[in-house]
Amino acid sequence: xxxxxxxxxxxxxxxxxxxxxxxxxxxxxxxxxxxxxxxxxxxxxxxxxxxxxxxxxxxxxxxxxxxxxxxxxxxxxxxxxxxxxxxxxxxxxxxxxxxxx
Ligand SMILES: [Zn+2]
Numbered sequence: 001x002x003x004x005x006x007x008x009x010x011x012x013x014x015x016x017x018x019x020x021x022x023x024x025x026x027x028x029x030x031x032x033x034x035x036x037x038x039x040x041x042x043x044x045x046x047x048x049x050x051x052x053x054x055x056x057x058x059x060x061x062x063x064x065x066x067x068x069x070x071x072x073x074x075x076x077x078x079x080x081x082x083x084x085x086x087x088x089x090x091x092x093x094x095x096x097x098x099x100x101x
Contacts (some may be wrong), residue, residue, distance in 0.1 A: 009094040010047040012040050012068055016090040021081070030072040037073035047091055048083055 017040065021028075028036040049069045053061035067080035068090065081087060 009044075010091045011042050011094055012047055013090050013092045014040050014042070016092075017068060017087075020087055020090065030075060030077055032077040033072060033075035035072060035074040038070045038079075039073050040068065040070050049080070051080065 050064040052064040066083040
């Protein structure tokens with residue numbers, strides 16, 4: 001069976017994410033409500049998200065921009081940071097997790 005080397009069981013390392021954002025001077029204050037607690041969805045088969053690219057005609061392209069999704073724990077405002085230029089390092093493989101399917 002061919003190994004396609006598709007990463008599985010990835011998750012967002014929240015500590016690395018906080019370090020990256022802190023180094024960049026990103027504020028933790030929610031611009032909507034002023035609270036400072038953010039939630040990063042991490043589930044068994046979920047790591048980050050994607051914003052679809054468009055073709056310029058209103059049609060979606062087949063790929064998109066990988067992002068880490070965060071939402072305010074108080075007012076639920078959603079924000080995204082592109083998983084590019086070093087931030088993709090917050091994606092890590094789960095140790096010892098089943099390979100899934
Ligand atoms: Zn908020």
